[in-house]
Amino acid sequence: MNKTVSVLGSTGSIGTQALEVCEKHGMRISALAAHSSVDMLEEQARKIKPHYVGIYNEEKYADMKQRLADTDIKVLCGMEGLCTIAALEESDIVLNSVVGMVGLLPTLTAIEAGKDIALANKETLVAGGALVTEAARRKGVMIYPVDSEHSAIFQCLQGNKREQLSKVILTASGGPFFNKTYEELKHVTKEQALHHPNWSMGNKITIDSATLMNKGLEFIEAKWLFDLEPEQIEIVVHRQSVVHSAVEYNDYSIIAQLGVPDMKIPIQYALLYPERMSCPTGRLSLTDYGKLTFEKPDYETFKCLSSAIEAIKRGGAYPCLVNSANEEAVRAFLNDRIPFIEIGEIVSSVLDKLENIPINSYDDVVKADNAAREYVRNIVSRG
Numbered sequence: 001m002n003k004t005v006s007v008l009g010s011t012g013s014i015g016t017q018a019l020e021v022c023e024k025h026g027m028r029i030s031a032l033a034a035h036s037s038v039d040m041l042e043e044q045a046r047k048i049k050p051h052y053v054g055i056y057n058e059e060k061y062a063d064m065k066q067r068l069a070d071t072d073i074k075v076l077c078g079m080e081g082l083c084t085i086a087a088l089e090e091s092d093i094v095l096n097s098v099v100g101m102v103g104l105l106p107t108l109t110a111i112e113a114g115k116d117i118a119l120a121n122k123e124t125l126v127a128g129g130a131l132v133t134e135a136a137r138r139k140g141v142m143i144y145p146v147d148s149e150h151s152a153i154f155q156c157l158q159g160n161k162r163e164q165l166s167k168v169i170l171t172a173s174g175g176p177f178f179n180k181t182y183e184e185l186k187h188v189t190k191e192q193a194l195h196h197p198n199w200s201m202g203n204k205i206t207i208d209s210a211t212l213m214n215k216g217l218e219f220i221e222a223k224w225l226f227d228l229e230p231e232q233i234e235i236v237v238h239r240q241s242v243v244h245s246a247v248e249y250n251d252y253s254i255i256a257q258l259g260v261p262d263m264k265i266p267i268q269y270a271l272l273y274p275e276r277m278s279c280p281t282g283r284l285s286l287t288d289y290g291k292l293t294f295e296k297p298d299y300e301t302f303k304c305l306s307s308a309i310e311a312i313k314r315g316g317a318y319p320c321l322v323n324s325a326n327e328e329a330v331r332a333f334l335n336d337r338i339p340f341i342e343i344g345e346i347v348s349s350v351l352d353k354l355e356n357i358p359i360n361s362y363d364d365v366v367k368a369d370n371a372a373r374e375y376v377r378n379i380v381s382r383g
């Protein structure tokens with residue numbers, strides 16, 4: 001493959017697996033960027049020898065620069081560094097796998113520079129869906145989904161007519177607390193919440209999987225990626241995480257994509273599209289599973305899920321508001337400031353307590369983001 005890639009979020013779970021995929025297929029990596037993991041970033045930089053390395057946390061800049069002083073690698077920092085890397089002349093595609101709202105501006109910058117995006121940053125589409133999809137259309141760039149569900153939908157669309165699609169079926173593992181009651185959820189610990197049955201992921205997304213916020217964010221993402229009405233998206237709990245999602249067409253044929261639960265498959269499809277080559281993962285054996293199950297989600301217990309769906313139905317700033325409130329609430333939970341159950345309470349309260357505003361620019365997104373974070377910080381500090 002002769003595509004050149006920039007990897008934002010290279011030290012995270014998706015980032016490290018992406019580097020493995022790139023290495024296997026001999027893809028050139030022109031830049032790496034991470035939030036603050038200087039040790040791992042240095043190690044990656046010495047091995048891969050990109051032209052640029054970005055460190056988001058400005059306090060780590062001097063250290064990072066010092067560590068790579070004996071190389072020709074240019075070290076950049078902060079949001080400006082991420083955006084410079086997102087727009088690099090020499091890159092064909094930007095893999096954006098940073099965590100959280102931080103990912104939005106680099107995505108918009110990459111699109112304006114005409115780069116295709118392999119998108120693993122959910123918040124890009126959740127908070128800025130209208131802005132991002134409009135910009136991508138205007139610039140004629142592709143957004144290749146990296147999330148396993150959206151990659152599955154994207155794969156199921158190949159060779160068919162988009163206008164003949166009737167709905168998509170977004171599968172959900174259900175997370176570690178599937179079938180638990182609201183009462184039972186009051187007593188879950190951080191350790192339980194951080195243990196996902198099928199997927200190995202970063203902390204933020206693992207908590208989002210336990211609250212089902214992750215599926216709510218994916219619902220919103222699917223709406224923007226595939227230009228769907230909320231009524232065209234059905235969420236189905238599928239505990240085995242083998243059917244990664246499916247598409248129903250007008251003739252009621254349902255086409256699904258299956259595979260082992262390993263992110264390297266969707267990462268590779270996004271980077272190598274439309275090629276399908278051997279992937280550094282295992283084969284799926286259906287007979288090893290034997291049984292695949294499908295159930296309805298519990299929207300009442302998992303308030304994050306119902307709130308995210310309500311947010312996209314209302315539109316405007318609400319998707320951004322619930323997302324930013326969730327980021328703050330998850331941070332508070334991981335810092336032992338609030339119990340697990342409180343995440344859903346806080347996220348759902350946003351729909352009653354915060355006002356909608358139209359989102360016409362990146363600045364509008366930032367305003368909504370700040371409002372939601374301040375709202376949550378006040379709740380958390382009151383105890």
Ligand code: MG
Nearest residue numbers: 147148149218
């Ligand atoms: Mg997913």
